[in-house]
Amino acid sequence: MNRRHCASAAITLVCALSVLITPVPAFAAPTPPSETPKKTLEEVREEIDDLYRKAGAATDAYNLAEERAEKQSGEIVKLARAIVVGQAKIADLKNRAGAQAREQYRTGGLPPGAQFMLSDDPQLFLDGVSRVREGQQAAKGVLGELTRAQQDLETYTKDANTNWKKLEAGRIKQAKAKKKIDAQIAAAKKLESRLKKEERARLLKLEQEAAYKQQTAWLSSGALKDINRSASKRGKAAVAFATAQIGKPYVWGAEGPDSYDCSGLTSQAWAAAGRPIPRTSQEQWRLLPRIAIKDMRPGDLIIYHDDASHVGMYIGDGAIVHSPRPGRNVTLAGAGSMRILGVVRPDK
Structure with missing residues (x-):
């Protein structure tokens, strides 16, 4: 037993010594992260100017969508009014056509003029011919007018649906443009907000200097x-x-x-x-x-x-x-x- 204890202690000591004497791999010291070079105020000015210019383009898209939406809304209102008028007209024509049909039913399926045509009296016969023709023309006119009114109503309804679709598409464009505008302006404001008071004053001066430089070049060209x-x-x-x-x-x-x-x-x-x-x-x-x-x-x-x-x-x-x-x-x-x-x- 004592021998086993001694052997065990010896093994433990050897292992400990081997750990101590084994070379430890060398690790390079961590390299500090390279700092992002700070932008110059002129670079910041150009970045802000670019953001606002993009916002301006998106604003144009928004305004155009809004203008078209107003126009389409106006068209839809006019078409809605036309549809109401068309529906009333169709209802009236249907009533007139129904009245003619009921009159024929009451007279045994024959209009009054046709009954006169069956008369033995020559004058009544001639009057009957004239009235039949008038009745036929009136019935034909009502049916023709009814057909045209129904076609107009279908056109108005179709146009209204088309304008609704355009209006909805325009609203989607407006929403996208607004999102883009908000993002560009927010990014520009964020850049400006990071500047100190004296830097903002200098930024304005840089804007003025850039504008003056371009204006001077334009005037020098003889424009x-x-x-x-x-x-x-x-x-x-x-x-x-x-x-x-x-x-x-x-x-x-x-x-x-x-x-x-x-x-x-x-x-x-x-x-x-x-x-x-x-x-x-x-x-x-x-x-x-x-x-x-x-x-x-x-x-x-x-x-x-x-x-x-x-x-x-x-x-x-x-x-x-x-x-x-x-x-x-x-x-x-x-x-x-x-x-x-x-x-x-x-x-x-």
Whole structure:
């Protein structure tokens, strides 16, 4: 027993020694995670500007869907009224046709005129022929009118269903656009919220410097040299309305009177001048007459960016009035301070 205890103790000691003397694998010290390089304020400005520009494009999609929804709602109301009138007309025609059928039943299946035709009196016979013809024409007219009324009612109903489908599709587009707008604006605001007070002030200065740089380049190109035309009567009224809104905040989807988005401002200005125009900057670019920059005059609309997602109103002397973006107010700016896509004239 003592030997076994001694052997066991010896084995335990050998194992312990072997653990102690076995080399321990070497592990490299953990490398600290590389820090993400901090963005410069200029990079932040460009990122915020890009987010707001995307929000502007989504705002145009939202406004267009809203405009079409209003139009389709109006069409549905008109069709509903037409359906009610059509149903009343069909009911009246059916009553008239039923009255004719009941009259025939009371006279043994023959209209009064046909009974006169069976008379031996020549004059009564001739009168009967005339009345039969009149009765046949009247019955034919009622049935023809009833058929047309029923066809019209079917068309109205079909058109109403089509408009309902378009309306629902438009609402889905609106919801998607709104979600995208909210996301872009929230992301931009989040970036801005991380900046210190002095950084936000510097950010605004960088925006102004970038706009000034583009405006200077545009003026240096000689773009303003030939622009000396006077505004039309309606153009003056549109400019007066738009400039009177200076200082009011940008709110996407807004058409006044307390706030505006970019195309809300221009569309309302021209509506006030007596010339309704499309609601969105993209539709303004698509549908309004285009003119050369050199032929520009106050009241004309300058469309910006490749996707026509922004619009301002030219007021003369190389300046525009516009509603820039969320967090900014309606203001004056250089006409060339953003990339110009083209110019349209609402009252051409």
